Amino acid sequence: MRISRVERGFSIIELLLVFAVVGIIATVAVPHLRRAIRATDNSSTFDTMRTISSTQMSFYYDNSRFARLAEINNLLSGSVGTASGNDITRGKFVLTMSPSAPTDVELRNGYAITATRDYVGEGQIYVYELTQAGEIRQILP
Secondary structure, eight states, rough: OOOOOOOOOOHHHHHHHHHHHHHHHHHHHHHHHHHHHHHHHHHHHHHHHHHHHHHHHHHHHHHHSOOOHHHHHHHHHTTTTEEEEEEEEETEEEEEESSSOOOOOHHHHHEEEEEEOOOOOTOOOOOEEEEESEEEEEEEO
């Protein structure tokens, strides 16, 4: 009398093949995903700098001077980022105003805001600059 056995499940070879395929796909996909995330963060910061520029123009017409970063952040309900001293952190970017603690007289003449991304482990530094003329330019890379 024969007893039939029905075996269910995967063999060790089949499991190893699946893990190898998943590993290869992850090796290819992860760098592309990181690049896409970095590009999105850069684009978001660039858009924020455009918003800062238009807010600066409105502030100048109302007050006869440009606004400090903290004032801009307050006007935009904190949407620029998190304040830390005279700087504002937005994601992996740090926004800095030049001069760093401007007087009202200095702000009548102009300003420059720099957004710097120097994140540990990325190996790539990004720097954008916004001037009182409303021009945003990429300095690095």
